[in-house]
Amino acid sequence: MDRQSDFAEGRKVITVALAANERYGNPLVVAAGSLAENASERVRFVILDGGMSARTQDFVRNAVNAKGNVRHSVDFLRINDEEFRGFRLMDGNAMTYTRLLLPALLKDDEWVLYSDADVMWKKDVAKLWAERDDKYSAVVVADGEKSATLEEFKVGEYFCAGIMLTNLRVWRDENVSADCCAWLKDHPDAAFWDQSALNRVLKGKVKYVDGGWNTFLEPSPHGYVEPEHCHVLHYAAMDPWTFGFRRNGLCAYKLDWFRKLARYKRTTVLGEIVAAKIRNWRERVRR
Numbered sequence: 230m231d232r233q234s235d236f237a238e239g240r241k242v243i244t245v246a247l248a249a250n251e252r253y254g255n256p257l258v259v260a261a262g263s264l265a266e267n268a269s270e271r272v273r274f275v276i277l278d279g280g281m282s283a284r285t286q287d288f289v290r291n292a293v294n295a296k297g298n299v300r301h302s303v304d305f306l307r308i309n310d311e312e313f314r315g316f317r318l319m320d321g322n323a324m325t326y327t328r329l330l331l332p333a334l335l336k337d338d339e340w341v342l343y344s345d346a347d348v349m350w351k352k353d354v355a356k357l358w359a360e361r362d363d364k365y366s367a368v369v370v371a372d373g374e375k376s377a378t379l380e381e382f383k384v385g386e387y388f389c390a391g392i393m394l395t396n397l398r399v400w401r402d403e404n405v406s407a408d409c410c411a412w413l414k415d416h417p418d419a420a421f422w423d424q425s426a427l428n429r430v431l432k433g434k435v436k437y438v439d440g441g442w443n444t445f446l447e448p449s450p451h452g453y454v455e456p457e458h459c460h461v462l463h464y465a466a467m468d469p470w471t472f473g474f475r476r477n478g479l480c481a482y483k484l485d486w487f488r489k490l491a492r493y494k495r496t497t498v499l500g501e502i503v504a505a506k507i508r509n510w511r512e513r514v515r516r
């Protein structure tokens with residue numbers, strides 16, 4: 230049986246959406262590659278593509294279908310972030326908001342797992358996928374004290390939208406995306422972009438799961454370290470690819486990320502580090 234019909238027949242497949250543009254190509258390779266590598270079931274990757282070279286797309290496909298992996302599929306959906314350009318931008322683009330398009334883009338799906346691209350997957354996504362629950366609009370991890378209090382939420386009640394099992398049927402029925410956009414129009418200074426809106430609109434309607442599914446790095450005397458209990462490592466502002474020797478040096482978690490990147494792209498760690506340095510230097514000059 231060919232691969233298309235396998236997927237079409239609706240066999241057990243996990244649908245995962247990630248969003249990226251060319252600048253986020255490398256993070257996407259690591260996020261998708263590490264998710265695929267640890268997955269015990271078939272994953273259908275839906276990439277919300279904000280503009281990406283064919284070469285970068287090939288790197289993603291190769292990473293996902295690395296030898297020894299379960300057979301996965303990858304689709305790139307070319308999307309336009311223009312309709313969100315009026316909202317507060319992140320890194321000069323509106324890609325973060327494109328997850329609000331998922332209920333319309335995946336109109337035949339009931340659930341999708343949205344994953345940020347600034348993460349590394351360490352555990353089997355099938356275990357998180359099993360947490361879907363039709364009583365809730367989303368399945369998420371509570372965010373830390375800092376962001377909760379900044380947004381004037383109680384700790385434990387505010388969630389991080391970076392890893393989010395999304396109940397698409399409910400989102401469509403209850404117009405969640407439209408409500409988020411309406412809220413964002415009224416709150417142009419929202420601290421955390423669409424995450425701020427999602428927390429208001431979905432308040433009391435989300436299920437919380439084990440924090441390991443969305444773990445941030447922890448400060449330590451040696452820079453930053455990966456916490457012990459971690460299924461998905463979320464780099465957030467500590468991204469390894471904006472690479473500075475001055476800030477935290479070349480610590481273990483950064484090297485880890487470059488090792489994965491080089492393995493998935495079949496390049497070298499040193500080559501990728503040098504390329505990242507040059508890219509960052511160019512961006513700094515341009516600014």
Ligand SMILES: [Mn+2]
Pocket residue numbers: 345346347391463464465
């Ligand atoms: Mn993130």
